[in-house]
Amino acid sequence: xxxxxxxxxxxxxxxxxxxxxxxxxxxxxxxxxxxxxxxxxxxxxxxxxxxxxxxxxxxxxxxxxxxxxxxxxxxxxxxxxxxxxxxxxxxxxxxxxxxxxxxxx
Amino acid sequence: xxxxxxxxxxxxxxxxxxxxxxxxxxxxxxxxxxxxxxxxxxxxxxxxxxxxxxxxxxxxxxxxxxxxxxxxxxxxxxxxxxxxxxxxxxxxxxxxxxxxxxxxxxxxxxxxxxxxxxxxxxxxxxxxxxxxxxxxxxxxxxxxxxxxxxxxxxxxxxxx
Numbered sequence: 269x270x271x272x273x274x275x276x277x278x279x280x281x282x283x284x285x286x287x288x289x290x291x292x293x294x295x296x297x298x299x300x301x302x303x304x305x306x307x308x309x310x311x312x313x314x315x316x317x318x319x320x321x322x323x324x325x326x327x328x329x330x331x332x333x334x335x336x337x338x339x340x341x342x343x344x345x346x347x348x349x350x351x352x353x354x355x356x357x358x359x360x361x362x363x364x365x366x367x368x369x370x371x372x373x
Numbered sequence: 374x375x376x377x378x379x380x381x382x383x384x385x386x387x388x389x390x391x392x393x394x395x396x397x398x399x400x401x402x403x404x405x406x407x408x409x410x411x412x413x414x415x416x417x418x419x420x421x422x423x424x425x426x427x428x429x430x431x432x433x434x435x436x437x438x439x440x441x442x443x444x445x446x447x448x449x450x451x452x453x454x455x456x457x458x459x460x461x462x463x464x465x466x467x468x469x470x471x472x473x474x475x476x477x478x479x480x481x482x483x484x485x486x487x488x489x490x491x492x493x494x495x496x497x498x499x500x501x502x503x504x505x506x507x508x509x510x511x512x513x514x515x516x517x518x519x520x521x522x523x524x525x526x527x528x529x530x531x532x533x
């Protein structure tokens with residue numbers, strides 16, 4: 269099953285929130301991030317993958333290492349708490365518009 | 374994608390303005406708000422089906438709807454009265470969520486003809502207090518977190 273990734277899914281998990289806090293101040297490699305957690309390395313990799321997929325984290329190749337850093341643009345999306353409210357209405361109205369187009373003569 | 378729906382909530386005020394332009398004639402935009410079957414369609418979502426229990430489209434009419442999940446549990450129920458009803462132009466109504474501490478809110482819906490095939494909806498929602506408005510505004514944000522969490526649990530549950 270292919271999950272649709274969005275920022276809200278990403279920050280619903282406490283470990284992922286902790287990862288975001290970690291990389292907020294500096295770019296870090298997956299290894300350095302994992303060293304901060306008791307969880308198994310593949311679990312941390314999975315979290316990094318999810319955070320990257322929803323664009324909260326960006327990868328940067330530096331020599332042989334991949335560094336992760338925060339995407340401030342995407343973080344802003346979360347900070348803007350009105351956006352989900354707007355999106356709720358936008359989704360509804362999009363639906364309304366699609367349904368009513370069928371009634372057009 | 375263009376953001377068609379605009380939401381304006383000024384700091385410190387106790388109302389919200391929502392506006393949206395539609396590629397629909399104004400009578401069809403209006404119909405979507407008064408025809409129970411159509412209303413049910415666009416108010417339903419992946420988490421629940423909306424059912425209109427009452428929709429009396431006239432001055433001093435009452436309305437009531439509920440949203441149930443796939444198992445038939447009532448997720449949400451709301452009701453109110455229609456204070457003023459002008460065909461294809463405006464609906465002024467109250468809105469109250471059942472079984473919640475939230476005070477009733479007042480909603481002004483204005484349907485504007487832009488062209489033969491385009492129209493605009495202006496909605497003003499007035500809350501009892503600024504705090505209540507901010508709380509309501511944040512709800513979809515909190516819901517987004519919850520739903521994401523539930524969905525994760527659902528998926529993880531299937532992996533077990």
